[in-house]
Structures are given as structure tokens and as C-alpha cells.
Amino acid sequence: MVAFIVSAIRLGMTFLFGSTGETITEKSGHLNLGIPGVMCVGASCGCFAEYLYLTAAKRSVEPILAVLIPILATLLGGALMGLIYSFLTVTLRCNQNVTGLTLTTFGVGVSDFMIAKTGAIYSKGSKYFTAALPFADDLGWFGKIFFSHGILIYLAIAIALISSFVLSKTRIGLNLRSVGENPATADAAGINVARYRYMATCIGCAIAGLGGLSFVMDYLHGNWEYCIDAIGWLAIALVIFTVWKPNLGIIGSIVFGALYIASSYITGVSFASKELFKMLPYIVTIVVLIFTSIRDKKENQPPQSLGLPYFREER
Amino acid sequence: MDKTAAIELKNITKTFGSVVANKQVSLSVNRGEILSILGENGSGKTTLMNMISGIYFPDEGEIFINGEEAVIASPKDAFQYKIGMIHQHFKLVDVFSATENIVLGLEEKGRYNLKEAEQKVHAICEQYGFELDPHKKIYTMSVSEKQTVEIVKVLYRGADILILDEPTAVLTPIEIRKLFSVLRKMREDGKAIIIITHKLNEVMEISDRVSVLRKGEYIGTVNTAETDEAELTEMMVGKKISLNIHRSEPKNPTPRLEVHHINCSNREGVKMLDDVSFTAQAGEILGIAGIAGSGQRELLEAIAGLQKLDSGAVLYNNPQTGKMDNLCSKTPLQIRELGVRLSFVPEDRLGMGLVGNMDIVDNMMLRSYSKGKSMFLERKAPRDLAEHIIDELEVVTPNANTPVRRLSGGNVQKVLVGREIAAAPTVLMAAYPVRGLDINSSYTIYNLLNEQKENGVAVIFVGEDLDVLLELCDRILVIGSGHVTGVVDARTATKEEIGLLMTKTTVAEKGERS
Numbered sequence: 132m133v134a135f136i137v138s139a140i141r142l143g144m145t146f147l148f149g150s151t152g153e154t155i156t157e158k159s160g161h162l163n164l165g166i167p168g169v170m171c172v173g174a175s176c177g178c179f180a181e182y183l184y185l186t187a188a189k190r191s192v193e194p195i196l197a198v199l200i201p202i203l204a205t206l207l208g209g210a211l212m213g214l215i216y217s218f219l220t221v222t223l224r225c226n227q228n229v230t231g232l233t234l235t236t237f238g239v240g241v242s243d244f245m246i247a248k249t250g251a252i253y254s255k256g257s258k259y260f261t262a263a264l265p266f267a268d269d270l271g272w273f274g275k276i277f278f279s280h281g282i283l284i285y286l287a288i289a290i291a292l293i294s295s296f297v298l299s300k301t302r303i304g305l306n307l308r309s310v311g312e313n314p315a316t317a318d319a320a321g322i323n324v325a326r327y328r329y330m331a332t333c334i335g336c337a338i339a340g341l342g343g344l345s346f347v348m349d350y351l352h353g354n355w356e357y358c359i360d361a362i363g364w365l366a367i368a369l370v371i372f373t374v375w376k377p378n379l380g381i382i383g384s385i386v387f388g389a390l391y392i393a394s395s396y397i398t399g400v401s402f403a404s405k406e407l408f409k410m411l412p413y414i415v416t417i418v419v420l421i422f423t424s425i426r427d428k429k430e431n432q433p434p435q436s437l438g439l440p441y442f443r444e445e446r
Numbered sequence: 447m448d449k450t451a452a453i454e455l456k457n458i459t460k461t462f463g464s465v466v467a468n469k470q471v472s473l474s475v476n477r478g479e480i481l482s483i484l485g486e487n488g489s490g491k492t493t494l495m496n497m498i499s500g501i502y503f504p505d506e507g508e509i510f511i512n513g514e515e516a517v518i519a520s521p522k523d524a525f526q527y528k529i530g531m532i533h534q535h536f537k538l539v540d541v542f543s544a545t546e547n548i549v550l551g552l553e554e555k556g557r558y559n560l561k562e563a564e565q566k567v568h569a570i571c572e573q574y575g576f577e578l579d580p581h582k583k584i585y586t587m588s589v590s591e592k593q594t595v596e597i598v599k600v601l602y603r604g605a606d607i608l609i610l611d612e613p614t615a616v617l618t619p620i621e622i623r624k625l626f627s628v629l630r631k632m633r634e635d636g637k638a639i640i641i642i643t644h645k646l647n648e649v650m651e652i653s654d655r656v657s658v659l660r661k662g663e664y665i666g667t668v669n670t671a672e673t674d675e676a677e678l679t680e681m682m683v684g685k686k687i688s689l690n691i692h693r694s695e696p697k698n699p700t701p702r703l704e705v706h707h708i709n710c711s712n713r714e715g716v717k718m719l720d721d722v723s724f725t726a727q728a729g730e731i732l733g734i735a736g737i738a739g740s741g742q743r744e745l746l747e748a749i750a751g752l753q754k755l756d757s758g759a760v761l762y763n764n765p766q767t768g769k770m771d772n773l774c775s776k777t778p779l780q781i782r783e784l785g786v787r788l789s790f791v792p793e794d795r796l797g798m799g800l801v802g803n804m805d806i807v808d809n810m811m812l813r814s815y816s817k818g819k820s821m822f823l824e825r826k827a828p829r830d831l832a833e834h835i836i837d838e839l840e841v842v843t844p845n846a847n848t849p850v851r852r853l854s855g856g857n858v859q860k861v862l863v864g865r866e867i868a869a870a871p872t873v874l875m876a877a878y879p880v881r882g883l884d885i886n887s888s889y890t891i892y893n894l895l896n897e898q899k900e901n902g903v904a905v906i907f908v909g910e911d912l913d914v915l916l917e918l919c920d921r922i923l924v925i926g927s928g929h930v931t932g933v934v935d936a937r938t939a940t941k942e943e944i945g946l947l948m949t950k951t952t953v954a955e956k957g958e959r960s
Contacts, residue, residue: 301558316537317550319521320551429541432541
């Protein structure tokens with residue numbers, strides 16, 4: 132049971148990165164369907180940076196650097212994807228859905244290349260990410276659940292809490308939300324809509340990229356053998372599940388993680404029903420979507436101009 | 447009260463392409479004064495105000511603020527000069543609270559503190575007598591509350607020159623009274639207030655002085671105390687201009703469409719049509735005059751089956767069967783098959799009538815697609831019709847396969863009206879069919895409508911230019927705020943008469959006078 136919860140948390144936190152990033156992006160009015168691709172690229176950049184560092188450093192590996200370098204590379208890769216997305220949708224005014232799906236296809240291709248073609252071995256770096264707090268083992272099941280995780284798990288929670296605070300309690304958050312709700316109003320109030328959309332998308336993608344890194348290095352222990360875009364789609368579903376609130380995402384992501392791996396912990400299920408079990412998160416999301424639509428509480432609806440482009444001249 | 451000019455405009459001119467929106471306009475507003483700007487639709491009131499608030503930049507002329515020349519190039523500049531504009535369409539974020547909307551976009555120093563902002567909002571409300579709950583979310587607010595948020599927003603930003611663009615258009619009489627008492631308080635506080643309106647009674651009630659615009663030109667400014675509604679109407683509509691539109695005598699008109707006491711409300715529950723009754727006769731053009739948004743659109747849509755009625759009946763005198771059909775119980779398709787055609791030209795021509803990305807032939811087919819016999823589309827007939835319309839109405843287009851969106855406004859209109867007429871209707875309703883068209887295209891449309899009238903069609907023409915209405919129509923129905931305020935004979939009526947009926951907000955007389 133403890134192993135199940137620990138596993139659910141570790142998988143859930145990779146979703147949390149993705150959903151926090153996507154929430155920030157969506158709050159600016161960008162429906163970024165490129166998140167799976169962003170996570171793939173994030174993982175690719177981070178893992179490859181780790182591989183390069185470990186190869187270069189040989190024996191004298193600094194554990195802090197072994198963690199920091201991949202994280203920075205991932206943030207950079209994710210932000211770059213966000214920059215491409217923003218450039219296409221804000222500056223060149225492309226359709227957001229098409230742009231997002233293109234990025235997903237691109238990202239999947241990149242990660243396939245990284246797994247198969249570079250010959251890099253990623254499992255070595257994993258131990259730096261999964262290093263647990265030293266006193267975790269002394270506290271029994273409590274320590275296992277709360278302190279046995281690697282650094283990225285805590286980072287995910289911290290980022291979700293900070294995002295939640297920024298969105299609801301600061302002037303920047305207020306301005307960002309107004310851009311996603313009603314860009315014309317934001318523009319009239321003197322807010323630079325394009326800048327907010329660029330920033331939110333780049334930051335959001337950088338955070339989402341960490342999800343990919345976390346999945347490969349932490350959850351898979353570096354045994355990266357298959358493409359990871361599925362977690363990206365779950366992250367997008369999680370955004371809806373948590374009604375665009377990153378702090379709810381912390382709990383939501385653990386629920387998702389638990390649902391996703393539940394099949395492995397229930398004995399005596401066939402392969403087919405295992406796959407059916409994996410659908411649970413999506414079904415739950417649909418139920419939540421129906422539920423929030425019926426209740427029709429405005430605060431729980433997606434940002435009003437989500438997916439819509441904004442040009443000042445058009446009326 | 448210190449009476450220095452807070453803002454003064456000198457010889458302001460603004461053109462859009464070849465259209466002159468404002469020509470040599472000069473006016474001034476003092477501190478502690480309310481100035482009304484009066485004018486018909488399209489007289490350039492809003493353009494002028496947009497130049498003060500930094501949305502447009504004047505081509506010629508100067509603006510002085512507190513006696514010093516000012517350059518207002520953007521809304522931010524306007525804000526620096528403490529000018530605040532309350533637009534007709536509110537710019538508010540629905541899911542935010544009142545306070546959040548008020549502080550949105552402000553770059554104040556110090557920590558972001560909603561509590562402090564709320565107190566400041568509260569103080570402003572106290573000072574001027576607003577009733578506003580700072581926590582209330584916009585989407586739960588009434589129109590009047592939203593307007594209050596907009597006004598508090600500009601006051602919060604320290605504006606002392608306030609411009610209100612048709613603030614009373616969306617309010618109920620009680621809300622208007624509340625607004626006016628607030629405006630008076632602001633006047634006492636030394637603010638300069640400009641209010642755009644076309645309701646004469648409100649002008650008389652609230653303003654100290656009135657400036658009148660007509661077709662972009664500045665007519666003059668008078669002190670409210672020294673004028674009356676008749677003089678203002680004359681300044682507003684001007685003298686009659688002869689247009690030489692051909693008009694034949696109606697041939698044995700018979701009632702074709704009878705509208706009986708219809709009522710309808712919009713989504714917000716505001717009454718758009720209030721007990722409207724009239725008869726449209728075959729072989730006659732019935733004009734409908736009124737300030738924009740007085741219920742013209744709802745009226746036509748009600749007849750076409752697009753608008754749900756609260757009560758009342760629309761009776762159609764079917765010339766084939768001789769029976770009366772009630773259109774209210776029919777779908778738009780059934781109504782169309784009876785021969786009622788709506789050619790609607792709202793703000794965007796391509797909204798309800800045509801599909802911009804489809805070519806002329808395909809647009810013809812929108813009316814006839816259901817008539818085909820096989821499962822494939824029949825393109826021959828619509829193609830012939832398209833060619834016919836292009837020839838007959840001199841539509842300027844490379845060929846019949848050009849997407850409608852690429853044609854100019856006048857040609858789009860010709861295609862639309864041509865298609866509606868080709869279906870041989872018995873009732874033709876045209877709303878603003880010449881809006882945005884040049885003189886020649888306009889006359890082509892007038893001739894088309896006249897032709898239909900001579901063929902015994904009941905034509906309903908909603909127009910905004912009173913000169914055209916007076917020369918084209920046989921009778922003119924005037925509506926004001928959803929009421930029928932009068933029906934006049936277009937051959938004998940004067941512009942002033944119609945102008946007064948249009949601005950009348952209470953029902954004084956009903957029934958036909960012709």
C-alpha cells in the first residue's frame with residue numbers, strides 16, 4: 132500500500148509539472164496542445180545534458196551540478212518550445228490548436244530520436260534525482276510517503292503553490308488572468324497583451340518540460356525506452372480536472388497518478404482490462420467537466436477567450 | 447465655482463478615407479459643467495469623443511486642456527491629462543470582482559493590496575452616492591451596476607474630465623435618475639462632464655449647454671436654459687434636402703402583413719418591443735424610422751421567425767389562399783416559403799445574409815439547396831441566377847466564382863438583395879440596405895425596391911437617413927425605445943415631425959394618421 136502511494140505521488144508530480152505549466156499558459160488565453168511535445172523536448176534536453184555532463188565529468192561528478200544542469204537545460208528547452216508557440220500564434224497569428232498539435236508531433240519525434248539514435252545512456256544520472264532525504268527511512272511509512280522522494284517532486288509542489296499564489300494574489304496574476312479572460316479589456320487598461328502571452332507561454336512550457344525530466348529520471352529511473360507523450364495528454368486533462376487551479380493540482384495529480392497505476396497493483400487483471408484501467412483519469416476528467424458545466428459556476432469555467440487570437444484592430 | 451475651460455477643441459477635422467467624420471468642430475467644456483453632445487446616428491459624436499480619449503488622432507485642429515495645447519496620441523496620454531471615457535460597450539472582465547476590474551492594469555507603487563483598493567473604491571462611492579459592492583463579480587451585475595464600475599474605474603484613476611458615450615441607452619428610467627444625480631454631484635465637485643446622447647428630454651434635464659453635430663459638421667452650441675426641444679430638433683436634423691428618388695403612387699394597396707401587439711425582450715430581460723402594431727400593405731413601401739437600437743432589428747426578426755415573441759401575433763394575408771396565416775407558429779423556413787423575405791444588413795453584411803468565403807453561385811444555393819431532386823447539388827440554376835444578377839445589377843466582380851468576401855460593400859449588397867428579390871417574395875424586408883454604399887449603388891437599390899413595390903410586393907424599409915425615408919417610402923412608421931411613436935404619410939410629413947417622434951421616449955399617440 133505504501134509503495135502504491137509513493138508511486139502514485141511520484142507519477143502524479145510529473146503530471147503536476149505539466150498541468151501547472153499548462154494552467155499558466157491557459158490563463159493567458161493560449162490553449163497549448165503542444166504540452167506532450169514540450170514534455171518530450173524537456174525530457175530530451177535535460178537527459179541529454181545530464182549524459183553530456185556525466186561523460187565529461189567522468190569520476191568527479193558533483194551531485195548538485197548533476198541535478199542543476201539538466202534542470203536548466205530542460206527549462207531552456209521548454210521555454211524555447213513556448214517561444215516557438217507564441218511566435219506562431221501571437222506574432223504570426225496561426226491557429227492555436229494546429230500549432231499545438233504540430234509541436235506535439237515535433238516533440239515526439241525529437242524524443243524518439245534521443246532514445247534511439249544518440250546512443251546515450253540515461254540511467255546513470257537517475258540516482259542524483261531520486262536521492263531521498265536522509266532521515267526518510269527512520270520514520271517508517273510516514274517518512275516513505277513524505278520524505279523519500281527526489282528533489283523534483285518537492286520542486287513540483289513548490290512551483291504549484293507559488294503559481295497559485297502569483298495567479299490569485301498578485302498584480303501580475305490579476306493582469307495575466309484578465310489577458311486570458313478578455314484581452315480587449317486588458318489592452319484598454321494598458322496591459323501589453325502580447326508580452327503577457329509570450330511570458331506566460333514560455334514560463335508555462337519551461338515548467339511543463341520539467342515534467343518530462345521528472346518522468347524519465349525519477350519515475351522511470353532513467354530507463355527511457357518508450358515515448359512519453361501520454362503523460363502530456365494526462366497533464367492537459369488534469370488542468371480541466373483541477374478547474375484551472377494549480378493548488379488543487381497537487382491533490383488532483385496524486386489522484387491521477389493513483390488511477391493510472393492502479394491496474395498494476397490489483398492482482399488478477401488481464402492485459403486488456405489493465406489498459407481499460409489506464410483510461411480512468413480521462414473518464415474522471417469527463418465527469419468533472421460535465422459536473423462543472425452543469426453547476427455553471429463562472430469561476431470554474433475555462434478562461435473566456437481561451438484559444439482565441441487577439442488583434443487590436445479586429446472588432 | 448471656478449469656470450475655466452477644462453477642455454477646448456478648435457477646428458477639429460477627422461476623415462476616414464473619403465468620408466469626413468468630423469469637419470471643423472470646435473467646442474469647450476468648463477469645470478463644473480455638463481455639456482451634451484447631440485446628433486443623429488453617424489453624425490460623428492463618437493468619433494469626436496474618441497479623439498479626446500486618444501483612440502483616434504485628429505487630422506487637423508488643436509485640443510487645449512486647462513488652457514494649454516495637448517497632444518493626445520493614445521489612451522495612456524488621455525489618462526495623463528485626466529480624461530476618462532465610459533464607453534457604450536463596457537470593458538470589464540466578467541469573472542473579476544468590481545475592485546479587481548477597477549485596479550486592473552494600474553501600475554501603482556507598493557504592494558498589491560485589494561483591501562486598500564476596496565477602501566478607496568468605497569470612499570469614491572460615498573463621495574458621489576454610488577451604490578456598489580466592491581466584492582461583487584461582474585457577471586452577476588446588472589447593466590447599471592456595470593456602468594457604475596466603469597465610472598468608478600475612471601474616477602479611481604483620478605479623471606476630472608469625464609466622457610460618457612450614450613450612458614442612458616441601456617438603463618431603466620429609475621437607473622437613469624440615479625445616474626443623473628451622480629452626475630450632478632460630480633458637477634458640484636468641479637468635474638467637467640461630456641455626455642453623448644440623442645434623447646432630447648435627457649439633454650434638457652441634465653445638461654448646462656448643448657453642442658449639436660449633424661453629418662460630421664458642428665452646428666452650434668446653445669445654453670439649455672435658453673432653448674427648447676423644437677429648436678434642438680431642427681438643429682439636429684437640418685433642412686430637408688431633395689434627393690429626386692422616383693416614387694410612384696401605390697396601386698390598390700391591400701393589407702399583406704398585420705402585426706398585432708407584439709412584445710419581446712432581449713436576453714437580459716430588457717423589453718425591446720412594447721406593444722407594437724402596424725399593417726404593411728402590398729404595393730407600398732413602409733419606412734421604419736428610429737434611433738439605432740430602438741427595436742428595428744427585433745421587429746424584422748420577429749416577422750422572419752428568428753425572434754421569440756412574448757406575446758402578440760403576426761398575421762400574413764396569403765394571396766394564394768386568401769387566408770390569414772399566423773407567422774408566430776412557423777419556422778423561418780416555412781415563413782420563407784410563404785414569400786416573406788428578409789434582406790438584413792446589420793453592422794456586418796456578411797453576418798446573416800451571405801457566407802463570405804463562398805462564391806456567388808454557392809451563396810445563391812443557400813436559398814435553393816433543398817429543392818434539388820438527386821442527392822447531388824444542382825449547380826445549373828443557381829449559376830444562371832448568379833450570372834443574371836451580375837448582369838442586371840451591374841455587380842463588379844471578376845466572375846460568378848469569386849468569394850463574396852472579396853467584393854466591395856455595395857456589390858455584396860446587390861448580390862444579397864438580388865437573391866432575395868429573385869425568389870419572388872410577397873413581403874420584402876430590407877434593413878439599412880444602403881448603409882455604407884456610394885450614391886450610385888444606393889440608387890440601384892432604391893430602384894430595385896421601387897420595382898418590387900410596383901409588382902405588388904409589400905416592402906418594409908428600415909433606414910436611418912430621414913431624407914431618403916421621406917422620398918422613397920409611402921408611409922413611415924416611427925419607433926422609439928420599442929414603442930410605435932407614430933405613423934406618418936411620407937408625402938406630407940416633415941423632418942422635424944419625424945425627428946420629434948424618434949426622440950420621444952413615452953407613448954403619446956398611437957394609431958395611424960395617414
